Each structure stands twice: as structure tokens, then as C-alpha cells.
Amino acid sequence: MEPTYEFIREMAGGEGALDGVTVLDMSRVLAGPYAAEILADLGATVIKIENPADPDVSRGFPPYLSDGDEEFSGYYGQYNRGKLGLTIDLSHDEGRQVLKDLVRHADILIENFRPGTMEKLGVGYEVLRGINPQLIFTSISGYGQTGSRSRRPAFDSTAQAAGGLWSMNGYQGMPPARVGVTIGDLSAALFAVIGTIAALRHVEKGGTGQAVDVAQVDSVLALTETAVVDYTVDGKVAEPSGNDHAWVRPYGLFGCADGQVFFAGYTDKLWKASCELFGSPEAITDPEIDTMRKRFDVEVYERKVKPLIDSWFGHRTQRELEELAGDVVPLTALRTVGEAVDDPGTAERDMVVEADYGGLGNLRMFGQPIKLSETPAVTNRVANRLGEHTDAVLAEVAGYDAKTIEDLKESGVV
Structure with a gap:
């Protein structure tokens, strides 16, 4: 059956530029979820897939909206708004089959596990492209899918250290300073979106799907401005320069x-x-x-x-x-960030948006900087509770009947 997505249209409140594009978001914490969220803001149907026994760890990150004993992570809410929630345990053969059935109707899959993890689970790119040759398989990792360092575990600071950015930041005569935000994750998310949309364009022109490989370390290195050519041309190694530019003055x-x-x-x-x-x-x-x-x-x-x-x-x-x-x-x-949030100019650009979480209160979070004149982003949406839309996704996307869904639940697969 062809997916109808009546539930996501109701959540979105309108059709965006990526309306009709289906994304399976298997990622966790920040880089992958942020990339998928940008696609959701722009109109894609994004299905957040989590392990029911080991969900996205960022659900436990502060700050929290709270109502009595109930809590919800504002961090998770900011990076997963507008997504449908589905749980699948991929350690079961039946769980892997559920994912494969979803892949048949998907355009994009985003994951940010350590390279090799999806293959170990039996749902790597080569397997899934055999099911859907037009699938775009976007992978975000610390060092990328290839190279001698690819299997190394990595966090944002790994990328800042290995990509050279950490060594450039801070003040002369003092130890280098980490950039104050997770720029390795955030930059990788943005490059992943660019690569994914480029691959989608290729499919729309009649081409096949492909793997999109984005590394945090690569992304950070690409943000070092003139440091690379300063070194390759003049042999000059970038050093911390505090609040000053390396050579532009004033x-x-x-x-x-x-x-x-x-x-x-x-x-x-x-x-x-x-x-x-x-x-x-x-x-x-x-x-x-x-x-x-x-x-x-x-x-x-x-x-x-x-x-x-x-x-x-x-x-x-x-x-x-x-x-x-x-x-x-x-x-x-x-x-300060508080002053930036409260600045009237921020409101004029819709860069602080509000989502209603009922008794938990409203979550104010950053908006979408991409402004489209004809198909504006929709950002004031809540994030999914764990597995919240499992029944609807399996029925409308995978085409399962109620008995099949109930059996999968009883066996702990979803």
C-alpha cells in the first residue's frame, strides 16, 4: 500500500518543500537527530526509530519540562521536534524485518553509529539498497566510513581535537580552549543535510540512491578557514588568537x-x-x-x-x-544568550519558537534559520514520546494489520 501520512500532515500543519519525502532517523543524541530535524522542519516525514530497551540517551539530558513526576528533556525536544516515534529491537529477526519493510517506502535513512554497527545488525547499506535501490543511506561518524581511523569511537571534542580546531582556539600563551558548543556534531549535521539533499536531487533526476558519508573530523577541518592554506602555502601553523582574527585588523x-x-x-x-x-x-x-x-x-x-x-x-x-x-x-x-533570545530582532526572524507540551508547559527553542518564501519551515512542534506513533507508522507505512502489530508488541520486537 502507498503511505498516506495523515497523522504527520496534522502534526506539520501544512506541506513543506520536502513534503512526500520519508526519512528513517536511527540516530542518537545530536549530529544525526539535528540533521533529521532540519529535514522534518522542511516538510519531510521523519520517523524516529529507537531501541525500546535502550532509547536515545539524550532523553535524559537537561533541562527538563516537568509536571509532578513526569519529565521531558528540553534538549531532546529541541532536536527531535516534528518526528514520529517508533521503537524496534533490531536484535530480533522480526525487528530487522520491520525495518526492511519500512525501508521499502523510505527515501532516506540517517544513522550515526560507529562504522560497522549497521552491518553487524544485518541492516547495512548493501543489504538495504538491495531492498530499495533508491534509498539514500546517510551515515555520520567521528572519522568517516573509510580510512584507518574509521572504527575509532568519537565525540564532538574528538573532532575538535583531531580536526585542528581546538589547537587554534583560546589565547596566546595559554592552553588551547575547546569551542564552547559542540561544533563537531553541529557542522557534521549541516554537511549531512547538504549531502543528503544533493543525493535526493540525483534520485529525482532518475539516478539511484547512494551512501552519504560525513565525518565529524572532516567537518571540523573544513571550518578552519585559512588555516589549511596558511600551512600548505607558507608552512604557518595556526595558533590561538583570542578574540582577534588571525590577520584581519581591526x-x-x-x-x-x-x-x-x-x-x-x-x-x-x-x-x-x-x-x-x-x-x-x-x-x-x-x-x-x-x-x-x-x-x-x-x-x-x-x-x-x-x-x-x-x-x-x-x-x-x-x-x-x-x-x-x-x-x-x-x-x-x-x-548573552538570554539577551539574544529576548532581542526583538530574534522574534522578527522567528528564531525562537514555542511548542506546547500540555501539562509539562511550553518549550521555547531555537527556530529554523532557513527561510523559504513559498514553503516555509514548520518548527513549533513537539518531539515524540518513546514509541508514541508505533501503531500508526507500522499500519500506514509498513502496511501491517492490527493483529501483526499486536503480535510484534507482545514479542517485544516493537
Whole structure:
């Protein structure tokens, strides 16, 4: 039978750009779930598949919505919104058959186990492509599916360490500092979405499905900006540079009367505009700092450029600086996450959305930065409880009758 997905249409509240695309999300914690969630936001039918005895560990991560003895993870809710919940125990032959029956009607499968795990379970890519040659099998792992390091376990910090990013972050003369968010997971999720949609386009043009292999380490290395070519061209190894750019100046954090602001006036055009705004027109033609290349020089910058900027900012508040220059040059107050969430501009872009969890309360979480004019993302949806939609998914997607579903439940397969 052809899937109808009446239940997901009701959850989504409309059709998105990926309407009609079915995703089996077998991933856990962050990289895979976030990739699948982006696809769900954009209209795909995403089915979250978990082991009933060993569900996604992020269900236990704080913070928690609570109502008496009932709790629900806000972390899990933010990365699994809009998904259907199904449980399958793949240690059973019957469980593996359930997955195969779902794969017949799926377009995409996303997993982030250690390489080789899906093969050990008997549901690796080669097996599943034999069932559905158009299946896109997206794998996210620490080191990728190939290479001598592929079987190594990995977390986000593994990628930050092995990809070189950790060594670049922090301040000179101090130990390197980890980037404060799980950038290895998050970047891998974004690259996985790009690769998956590219593979989907290939299928839509009449091609076959394929394996999409994204590694956290690779993703981090691809975020190191000029560090790779600095090394390969000049032999220069990137070092921590604090809040400053490696070579662009002025471009960094500057103190003001009530905090700090980010300011970037490094191009000749921006430098000229800044000097005019802050009443220092003579600095435009000063022969020591009248070109971008001269202002990049560390000695010149520290002696002439930075003191001038400090004199512009030191007696002004963040608000005064933004009102004076924020519409002309890149100048932005350094805000806390709370201030960013509460900023009216954040609401204007629908970047904080709210999902109603009934007695547990409402979960406010980040929205979807991809803005589509004709098929906007739907983000204000709840995440699934464990196995919440098992009956509906097996009936409408796999085509099972009520007796078959009940037998699978009684045997502990689903």
C-alpha cells in the first residue's frame, strides 16, 4: 500500500518543500537527530526509530519540562521536534524485518553509529539498497566510513581535537580552549543535510540512491578557514588568537562604557566610514594607516589603530555605539544568550519558537534559520514520546494489520 501520512500532515500543519519525502532517523543524541530535524522542519516525514530497551540517551539530558513526576528533556525536544516515534529491537529477526519493510517506502535513512554497527545488525547499506535501490543511506561518524581511523569511537571534542580546531582556539600563551558548543556534531549535521539533499536531487533526476558519508573530523577541518592554506602555502601553523582574527585588523572585541562590542572596520571603505562617524577624519589619510595592508601589521595596529578605536568606544555605551554606527559598519553589542533570545530582532526572524507540551508547559527553542518564501519551515512542534506513533507508522507505512502489530508488541520486537 502507498503511505498516506495523515497523522504527520496534522502534526506539520501544512506541506513543506520536502513534503512526500520519508526519512528513517536511527540516530542518537545530536549530529544525526539535528540533521533529521532540519529535514522534518522542511516538510519531510521523519520517523524516529529507537531501541525500546535502550532509547536515545539524550532523553535524559537537561533541562527538563516537568509536571509532578513526569519529565521531558528540553534538549531532546529541541532536536527531535516534528518526528514520529517508533521503537524496534533490531536484535530480533522480526525487528530487522520491520525495518526492511519500512525501508521499502523510505527515501532516506540517517544513522550515526560507529562504522560497522549497521552491518553487524544485518541492516547495512548493501543489504538495504538491495531492498530499495533508491534509498539514500546517510551515515555520520567521528572519522568517516573509510580510512584507518574509521572504527575509532568519537565525540564532538574528538573532532575538535583531531580536526585542528581546538589547537587554534583560546589565547596566546595559554592552553588551547575547546569551542564552547559542540561544533563537531553541529557542522557534521549541516554537511549531512547538504549531502543528503544533493543525493535526493540525483534520485529525482532518475539516478539511484547512494551512501552519504560525513565525518565529524572532516567537518571540523573544513571550518578552519585559512588555516589549511596558511600551512600548505607558507608552512604557518595556526595558533590561538583570542578574540582577534588571525590577520584581519581591526576585527574583534572592544571595550566600551558598559561592556563590549564587536567591531570590524578593516577594509578601506569601512575604515573611512568609521573615521568619519567617530570624528577622526585625519586617520583616513594618515600615511601609516591609510591602507588595509598597513593596518593589518601587528605593530602598527597596536600602536596606532587600537588606541584610536579605544578612544572612540571607551566613553560610549553599547546602545550609543550601535545607534551611531550599527547601520553603517559592522558594530554589534556582545550579548548573552538570554539577551539574544529576548532581542526583538530574534522574534522578527522567528528564531525562537514555542511548542506546547500540555501539562509539562511550553518549550521555547531555537527556530529554523532557513527561510523559504513559498514553503516555509514548520518548527513549533513537539518531539515524540518513546514509541508514541508505533501503531500508526507500522499500519500506514509498513502496511501491517492490527493483529501483526499486536503480535510484534507482545514479542517485544516493537
